[in-house]
Amino acid sequence: MDGMATILSGAQERRRIRTGNFTGPTSGLAPGNVQANLVILPRALANDFLRFAMANPKPCPVLAVSEPGSPLFPTLGDGLDIRTDLPLYRVWRNGELVEEPTSVAHVWRDDLVSFAIGCSFSFEEALIEDGIEVRHIACDTNVPMYRTNIPCVPAGVFHGPLVVSMRPLTPARAIRAVQITSRFPSVHGAPVHLGMPEMIGIKDISKPDYGDAVPIHADEMPVFWACGVTPQAVIAQVKPEFCITHAPGSMLITDLRNTSLSAL
Amino acid sequence: MDGMATILSGAQERRRIRTGNFTGPTSGLAPGNVQANLVILPRALANDFLRFAMANPKPCPVLAVSEPGSPLFPTLGDGLDIRTDLPLYRVWRNGELVEEPTSVAHVWRDDLVSFAIGCSFSFEEALIEDGIEVRHIACDTNVPMYRTNIPCVPAGVFHGPLVVSMRPLTPARAIRAVQITSRFPSVHGAPVHLGMPEMIGIKDISKPDYGDAVPIHADEMPVFWACGVTPQAVIAQVKPEFCITHAPGSMLITDLRNTSLSAL
Numbered sequence: 001m002d003g004m005a006t007i008l009s010g011a012q013e014r015r016r017i018r019t020g021n022f023t024g025p026t027s028g029l030a031p032g033n034v035q036a037n038l039v040i041l042p043r044a045l046a047n048d049f050l051r052f053a054m055a056n057p058k059p060c061p062v063l064a065v066s067e068p069g070s071p072l073f074p075t076l077g078d079g080l081d082i083r084t085d086l087p088l089y090r091v092w093r094n095g096e097l098v099e100e101p102t103s104v105a106h107v108w109r110d111d112l113v114s115f116a117i118g119c120s121f122s123f124e125e126a127l128i129e130d131g132i133e134v135r136h137i138a139c140d141t142n143v144p145m146y147r148t149n150i151p152c153v154p155a156g157v158f159h160g161p162l163v164v165s166m167r168p169l170t171p172a173r174a175i176r177a178v179q180i181t182s183r184f185p186s187v188h189g190a191p192v193h194l195g196m197p198e199m200i201g202i203k204d205i206s207k208p209d210y211g212d213a214v215p216i217h218a219d220e221m222p223v224f225w226a227c228g229v230t231p232q233a234v235i236a237q238v239k240p241e242f243c244i245t246h247a248p249g250s251m252l253i254t255d256l257r258n259t260s261l262s263a264l
Numbered sequence: 265m266d267g268m269a270t271i272l273s274g275a276q277e278r279r280r281i282r283t284g285n286f287t288g289p290t291s292g293l294a295p296g297n298v299q300a301n302l303v304i305l306p307r308a309l310a311n312d313f314l315r316f317a318m319a320n321p322k323p324c325p326v327l328a329v330s331e332p333g334s335p336l337f338p339t340l341g342d343g344l345d346i347r348t349d350l351p352l353y354r355v356w357r358n359g360e361l362v363e364e365p366t367s368v369a370h371v372w373r374d375d376l377v378s379f380a381i382g383c384s385f386s387f388e389e390a391l392i393e394d395g396i397e398v399r400h401i402a403c404d405t406n407v408p409m410y411r412t413n414i415p416c417v418p419a420g421v422f423h424g425p426l427v428v429s430m431r432p433l434t435p436a437r438a439i440r441a442v443q444i445t446s447r448f449p450s451v452h453g454a455p456v457h458l459g460m461p462e463m464i465g466i467k468d469i470s471k472p473d474y475g476d477a478v479p480i481h482a483d484e485m486p487v488f489w490a491c492g493v494t495p496q497a498v499i500a501q502v503k504p505e506f507c508i509t510h511a512p513g514s515m516l517i518t519d520l521r522n523t524s525l526s527a528l
Contacts, residue, residue, distance in 0.1 A: 172457060174458065175455055175458065178454075192436065194458075195435055195459045264528060
């Protein structure tokens with residue numbers, strides 16, 4: 001057997017990552033398994049944040065919330081320890097990035113609440129399975145993301161604009177992509193907009209606010225989905241005294257299957 | 265009780281129509297009931313036509329096919345007699361419209377096969393129920409329809425381009441309309457195209473090939489559905505020696521409920 005071709009399960013990948021020997025991006029690992037965005041906040045802010053997420057389920061689809069102080073996520077993974085099982089974390093103090101460690105055990109506190117938030121990897125897998133090219137994956141770049149003029153519903157200290165990700169598609173594929181992603185409400189669901197970027201405050205589609213620009217062919221239109229960068233952007237705005245997130249691309253690998261998130 | 269406000273059932277409307285006292289359009293009658301396009305062909309052509317419909321289910325969604333020679337449609341309506349129960353028919357000989365009678369009992373033949381074909385009334389009701397304005401209904405005009413450059417799959421003598429109907433919608437409502445109409449595959453289902461009319465061979469959106477133009481606002485895009493005029497157009501091309509259809513707007517009222525066509 002060729003070791004290069006070995007496909008590991010979610011639990012196996014987490015064990016490998018826990019040793020600190022793997023710090024790379026998680027894209028493509030444990031294929032078919034749900035990967036999630038991670039946000040960890042002190043309890044007081046966490047309550048506001050949870051209400052913000054409930055009010056804005058398209059950009060902030062919460063897959064699971066931990067018990068305060070508990071590093072475990074039993075509904076997401078057997079033996080999953082949120083302090084060690086992601087390849088790379090970001091530790092924030094008063095809105096400043098202070099550290100990018102491979103474990104957060106040394107900064108753990110018993111008032112921390114962890115949020116696993118759905119990620120577009122899950123619906124992109126379903127698009128590709130259906131034969132739809134996802135441009136930034138084909139280009140091997142980051143998905144282009146844009147701040148819009150659509151305000152999120154505020155809750156407590158959290159407020160800010162909806163951030164969207166963009167994938168160019170032909171009209172027929174855009175219609176098919178609406179159908180496919182509508183089945184996945186817990187990982188951003190159907191697009192929020194398509195065509196006409198200026199209507200949602202995007203002035204130059206070739207200049208994303210986050211990620212990389214991708215080519216849009218003459219027979220394609222930009223299709224926009226609510227993006228998991230939205231909660232990260234509103235948290236950054238609040239500058240919480242303490243916060244932990246995943247490092248970009250270095251996601252939480254769960255035991256859930258992407259297909260299990262399909263509502264239909 | 266005010267007689268003007270009386271809502272009749274599908275069976276009651278058919279009985280009223282059978283007397284010949286009502287020849288107007290059926291839009292708005294027996295609200296919530298499925299209304300259908302009608303095509304009646306001699307048996308030999310009917311076989312080809314059924315294969316054409318099977319190969320092109322989006323423009324030709326067959327709700328029911330009668331037994332050859334039988335005027336009954338027991339799956340569509342209790343006591344329904346296809347010869348008398350539509351307000352107005354069109355009788356065609358060798359492709360020429362020869363008569364527009366209120367009954368076709370006098371031209372009935374024992375080799376005739378009747379097709380009830382799904383109609384956009386069903387999904388339009390679902391759109392309106394969801395709060396989505398359907399422009400041609402708001403304007404009280406016929407839906408604009410266009411011949412496209414998309415060929416239907418040919419079968420026997422039947423071939424020709426896909427005809428589409430168009431409803432202008434904002435991008436967010438277009439996405440919602442894809443979701444709603446996807447639930448109704450037996451009444452044209454999801455749109456086939458949106459935005460970019462030139463891609464499907466439509467040169468001037470303000471000049472429909474059938475029906476009436478409708479205004480498209482600056483924040484809207486044209487959304488295109490496969491249209492029941494497609495089978496009528498391909499039949500007209502073949503010029504069958506004998507054929508009966510409904511007169512435009514004068515549909516077959518069934519006992520089925522629109523909601524019962526929802527696949528989900």
